[in-house]
Amino acid sequence: xxxxxxxxxxxxxxxxxxxxxxxxxxxxxxxxxxxxxxxxxxxxxxxxxxxxxxxxxxxxxxxxxxxxxxxxxxxxxxxxxxxxxxxxxxxxxxxxxxxxxxxxxxxxxxxxxxxxxxxxxxxxxxxxxxxxxxxxxxxxxxxxxxxxxxxxxxxxxxxxxxxxxxxxxxxxxxxxxxxxxxxxxxxxxxxxxxxxxxxxxxxxxxxxxxxxxxxxxxxxxxxxxxxxxxxxxxxxxxxxxxxxxxxxxxxxxxxxxxxxxxxxxxxxxxxxxxxxxxxxxxxxxxxxxxxxxxxxxxxxxxxxxxxxxxxxxxx
Amino acid sequence: xxxxxxxxxxxxxxxxxxxxxxxxxxxxxxxxxxxxxxxxxxxxxxxxxxxxxxxxxxxxxxxxxxxxxxxxxxxxxxxxxxxxxxxxxxxxxxxxxxxxxxxxxxxxxxxxxxxxxxxxxxxxxxxxxxxxxxxxxxxxxxxxxxxxxxxxxxxxxxxxxxxxxxxxxxxxxxxxx
Numbered sequence: 406x407x408x409x410x411x412x413x414x415x416x417x418x419x420x421x422x423x424x425x426x427x428x429x430x431x432x433x434x435x436x437x438x439x440x441x442x443x444x445x446x447x448x449x450x451x452x453x454x455x456x457x458x459x460x461x462x463x464x465x466x467x468x469x470x471x472x473x474x475x476x477x478x479x480x481x482x483x484x485x486x487x488x489x490x491x492x493x494x495x496x497x498x499x500x501x502x503x504x505x506x507x508x509x510x511x512x513x514x515x516x517x518x519x520x521x522x523x524x525x526x527x528x529x530x531x532x533x534x535x536x537x538x539x540x541x542x543x544x545x546x547x548x549x550x551x552x553x554x555x556x557x558x559x560x561x562x563x564x565x566x567x568x569x570x571x572x573x574x575x576x577x578x579x580x581x582x583x584x585x586x587x588x589x590x591x592x593x594x595x596x597x598x599x600x601x602x603x604x605x606x607x608x609x610x611x612x613x614x615x616x617x618x619x620x621x622x623x624x625x626x627x628x629x630x631x632x633x634x635x636x637x638x639x640x641x642x643x644x645x646x647x648x649x650x651x652x653x654x655x656x657x658x659x660x661x662x663x664x665x666x667x668x669x670x671x672x673x674x675x676x677x678x679x680x681x682x683x684x685x686x687x688x689x690x691x692x693x694x695x696x697x698x699x700x701x702x703x704x705x706x707x708x709x710x711x712x713x714x715x716x717x718x719x720x
Numbered sequence: 721x722x723x724x725x726x727x728x729x730x731x732x733x734x735x736x737x738x739x740x741x742x743x744x745x746x747x748x749x750x751x752x753x754x755x756x757x758x759x760x761x762x763x764x765x766x767x768x769x770x771x772x773x774x775x776x777x778x779x780x781x782x783x784x785x786x787x788x789x790x791x792x793x794x795x796x797x798x799x800x801x802x803x804x805x806x807x808x809x810x811x812x813x814x815x816x817x818x819x820x821x822x823x824x825x826x827x828x829x830x831x832x833x834x835x836x837x838x839x840x841x842x843x844x845x846x847x848x849x850x851x852x853x854x855x856x857x858x859x860x861x862x863x864x865x866x867x868x869x870x871x872x873x874x875x876x877x878x879x880x881x882x883x884x885x886x887x888x889x890x891x892x893x894x895x896x897x
Contacts, residue, residue: 425801426801429803430801432804433788436839438839441788441838707788707798711788711794711798712793712796712798712799
């Protein structure tokens, strides 16, 4: 594995090995010394052509805990806002000796383009490309679910997980459906028909339009953010109506199984897809997801960068 | 391939090492055994069992993975991480005994000292090894040695343990003997 572009590129064994590695990395983050010398002398570029809080900071924290040097590069305040192309940006990074580029871009396929091109030789990590994929988010979600619910198993066999909300614009949903089903979980997408993408029936999951019919049978419920910034038409009549049918509130929390967990990739629209008491309640693992994100990203950086690529690295 | 250490010799060596550890540290109350995965971890567990049988009290034993501190990471494909399990009393102010199967270049032990330094500050660090095959590349020596086996650099020393390989034996492979 040279790049992390899509969950599709990972086998089940590779995915589990990333989760296992992250588990050991979490131990480092819990310890008194949060820094390892493993990636000393490596340069990692955070190329964020789209806004992000937790993903960028999470990758930066992960790289720094492994002693890599991090260069942050965002669209605002860089030449991307002057219209510089991805190619020119990539060649600049290559000239500066970047060992890895973590890219977030509004265009689906941007990370793949960067990896397939000869513009740069380093590893490419997809941190979200348009409405396509966000593999490190899916890995951290799988890690969180495994930690709480797998009862010691190394995969997610037999678990039922509902992903609720704006599937149409969500790269998190696509990566999660692929990964969670690969790990043996049964995934149910819950959304109004207007917020489901074309071709969703070919995804490895089932589909429901009724949250209340699903909620009492799942082990984890993952709420998705309504992505107002990507919505250029009307997908539901009103925010109030959406919350009533698809929002997670205290009544629906009470309907959950006793050990079920509540997840959200963030950032949340409190009061729209999730109420404040659901987001902050005892079942919520939303803050823990952020902590787990650092461990997962340490694992990904370690597996992609620590070894020699010349020897034909196997994960 | 030739057999240099059969099962009874391994068991005798571990028993002797256990006694030496007790003698040097005046009992087992302040010692913590840390095995380096994978085979060192099993050896540490065995030494702990022998010591607790002699002393009649349980011994602090755990594992210490050193992968993230290796200096040859860049030369090889990425390795899977093994579990690190520090026993309940930690390492702070304890006599820590690192346990591994073969002492060769000494680079693993250097990495282990770095890994240990990140967990705490032991009172002392000692090294117990089943086979010392020579060819050190760093100023490191073992405090407790099961057997010194002179080898040539082209040979490899293979340690088999019942827990993993179904039998206890140490073999030498290849090279001129």
